[in-house]
Amino acid sequence: MRFKPSSKALVGVDISSTAVKLVELSRIGTQFQIENYTVEPLRHGAVVERRISDIDEVVSGLGAALDRVRPKTRQAVAMVPSSAAITKRLTLPAGLSDAEIEVRIQLESDKHIPFPFSEVAFDFQRLAHGEGSDGQQEVLLVACRQQDVEQLSAILARAGLVPAVVDVETFAIERAFALLAPLLAPAATADEAVALVDIGASQSVLHVLYGGSLIYSRDNAVGGHQLTETISERYGLTLEAAEMAKREESLPVDYPAQVLTPFIATLAEQITRSLQFYYTAGRPYVVKQMVLVGGSSVVRGLAEHLTKICAMPVTVANPLEEMRCAARVDRQSLASAAPSLLGACGLAMRAPA
Structure with a gap:
């Protein structure tokens, strides 16, 4: 489909x-x-x-x-x-029509998609304009489970x-x-990339973008809900009350030192580890800036702490x-x-x- x-x-x-x-x-x-x-x-x-x-x-x-x-x-x-989608660049004859590309993808689906084609929803896009010198064209295939x-x-x-x-x-x-790019410092060299860190409730995801394209992603299991759970356990609050107190910053005086700072350190450690995995994967582009997004990116002190340990500018994004x-x-x-x-x-x- x-x-x-x-x-x-x-x-x-x-x-x-x-x-x-x-x-x-x-x-x-x-x-x-x-x-x-x-x-x-x-x-x-x-x-x-x-x-x-x-x-x-x-x-x-x-x-x-x-x-x-x-x-x-x-x-x-x-x-x-x-994580639920597959994206692949295919090299196909330039003369194929859209209908012929669709048939070709279906016939060769077992090469590209790890589940039966009858369960697949897919789309494709031609990436190059016109015919290449070798009579081939690049097509981006995107697929996921139809369910x-x-x-x-x-x-x-x-x-x-x-x-x-x-x-x-x-x-x-x-x-x-693309909305954030104009707000960032201009790249000083051609090989500079940007880390976009999405800090959600149950996990954080490090994305690396180069030239506006996402080239790397890695999840880790630390998110804002862990901070909420710690607040709940330490101060005897329900999870709902702990979440509200976290957002309103209406917590006891020991909260910054005893709860918030250790959480920030743990989260920062996971983010820097994800960056290390990015470089271990042999990526040629150097991350020089970091942008934080997600509901937990506004945790007080996080951007400043990451700026220090990552030795790069770190900002909380406002795409709007x-x-x-x-x-x-x-x-x-x-x-x-x-x-x-x-x-x-x-x-x-x-x-x-």
């Missing part, structure tokens, strides 16, 4: 382990405008390790988000995680949305990173900083939520001019 294309404006829906994040963008000329956004918490356990385990809870959360912001369009795009696409489409539909596109996390990140806002959008509240909206923003950016 081919992924379904779209030619209409879209609402980006990012389903994470802790929340449903929704962003609606419009275009004014060549610029995006933020029409709506919201973050709706999910019950703990509804999404585990990027897999949806409680569909009803996710549908309920998405419905609540839609009731709050009432987007202008019902056309929506969601995404499968990068993942169907599950996301069903969730969108049950919440009252029209499932227009199912994207892949990698491409949403690349799209949104340069965008116009509709009158209904509170810019101050948006700035607080923005680091967690990278994925939803990248999805909404699929909307055409």
